[in-house]
Amino acid sequence: MSKIEISEVKLTEEEIQAAVDVLRSGNLRQNGQCDAFEREFASMVGADHALTCANGTASLHLAYMSFLKPGDEVLVPSFTFLATGSMVAMSGGRPVFCDIDPQTLLIDLGDAEKRVTERTRAIAPVHLFGNPVDADAVAEFAARHNLIVVWDAAQAHGASWANRDVGSFGDFVCYSFYPSKNMFVGEGGMICTNNPEYDQKMRLLRSHGESGKYLHTVLGFNYRMTDVEAAIGRRQLLRLDQMLARRRANAQVLSAGLESIPGLRAQKTTRQGVHAWHQYCLVVDGDQFGCSRDGLAERLKQRGVGSGVHYPRGLHQQPVFEQLYGPLSLPVTEKTAETILALPVHHGLTVDDARAVVEAVRQCRG
Ligand SMILES: Cc1ncc(COP(=O)(O)O)c(C=O)c1O
Structure with missing residues (x-):
């Protein structure tokens, strides 16, 4: 690929x-x-x-x-x-x-x-x-x-x-x-x-x-x-609508292909919201999926598919804010930062590319 x-x-x-x-x-x-x-x-x-x-x-x-x-x-x-x-x-x-x-x-x-x-x-x-x-x-x-x-x-x-x-x-x-x-x-x-x-x-x-x-x-x-x-x-x-339509079509392919895979959960769009899909992010349950977030990123890379971690820590975990305001615990943020992975969804991808991303993720299981 x-x-x-x-x-x-x-x-x-x-x-x-x-x-x-x-x-x-x-x-x-x-x-x-x-x-x-x-x-x-x-x-x-x-x-x-x-x-x-x-x-x-x-x-x-x-x-x-x-x-x-x-x-x-x-x-x-x-x-x-x-x-x-x-x-x-x-x-x-x-x-x-x-x-x-x-x-x-x-x-x-x-x-x-x-x-x-x-x-x-x-x-x-x-x-x-x-x-x-x-x-x-x-x-x-x-x-x-x-x-x-x-x-x-x-x-x-x-x-x-x-x-x-x-x-x-x-x-x-x-x-x-x-x-x-x-x-x-x-x-x-x-x-x-x-x-x-x-x-x-x-x-x-x-x-x-x-x-x-x-x-x-x-x-x-x-x-x-x-x-x-x-x-x-x-x-x-002049081409924003066209670029957004591509992102939305790609996101649809990703969601349809990934939703049945155990251990993967996509960001849920808010009720009444129309998502702009700047990023398509999954939360990875390593036990259910069969490999961790970092493992999935590595396996995707081997298959020629880029991914990204946005963000690896919450702002309250950033050294600058810890120094300024002291320690704080925000469990959902911390868990999400450990398990989130962004997949390609951008306007430069075709629907076939998005299908290839789904297939690559499937191959990374277990
Ligand atoms: C949520 C959010 N806020 C603010 C910014 C800052 O924008 P800029 O990089 O143009 O300064 C960014 C950019 O990455 C962002 O993602």
Whole structure:
């Protein structure tokens, strides 16, 4: 079997040409392409405002810097990429790590409830691997505790919940365009919001707090995107639906082929959710399947099939957070981190490739 990679990051000729046109124009900084990308992205997801920025990490930083006060606490699922938690800390707040639901692998609001204090200011649900979080449950939780919601949609371009694109959900929705994501421009990020004040604040923070030429009214950063990435992003928006359709068709083949295999359990899509399949993740029960997660990864590699471990530890198990906040036990996160494996599902795969992945997994049993 030829090698089936875990991700696909090739730009189309049209996307490359769009970047070349900007390079030729000499307009390398944030400019008209960024403005147009913001308008088109906002319109696609149904948000009032969208703001380009340097990367997904910067999008989270800008969101938190626009409202968080020192010592404020933010409820963060422990099973996610580092930046979901680290940007809270870098903005002067404290991420309070919560456990996840073992089926959906998304924040467990029951566990989060136990961690609410008088300092809790926000909640940061992550649409992990593209699986949309139940937005009604989050809205009810946030309203009851008077919290701001910072959605981490870095992996969820095109995901929807109850027929609404996840980008339309409200306070802050943060995206990444890092290679390997469902949309990829190199380095890049976007924040959607329906709140004009947050939009204005983040625009100031994005560019040194400059409200007029060399007039700086707040402390800020240089977190701007350039027109090169924006031009690629605009072109890529035109094929996002097509790329998502491929991911969804591949996920369907994987699910149909794998669900009867003892010892394997795929991430469960939330009720009313339309998954964007950034990753297709299995939880492996080594005793039932006949080999461990790491054993399966190794056997797949021998058969020319790539796989990935996202993530090998929860954020509460990261040395940086253990040093800052001390030890914490979150059993579902810890067990998931030991047993999870991502299989190829990306838009570059055909349905036949997905079938070949299923067959390779079957051969790895016992
Ligand atoms: C869930 C999540 N949040 C935030 C980020 C940060 O995005 P970036 O790598 O563009 O800074 C990522 C990227 O891997 C991510 O997966």
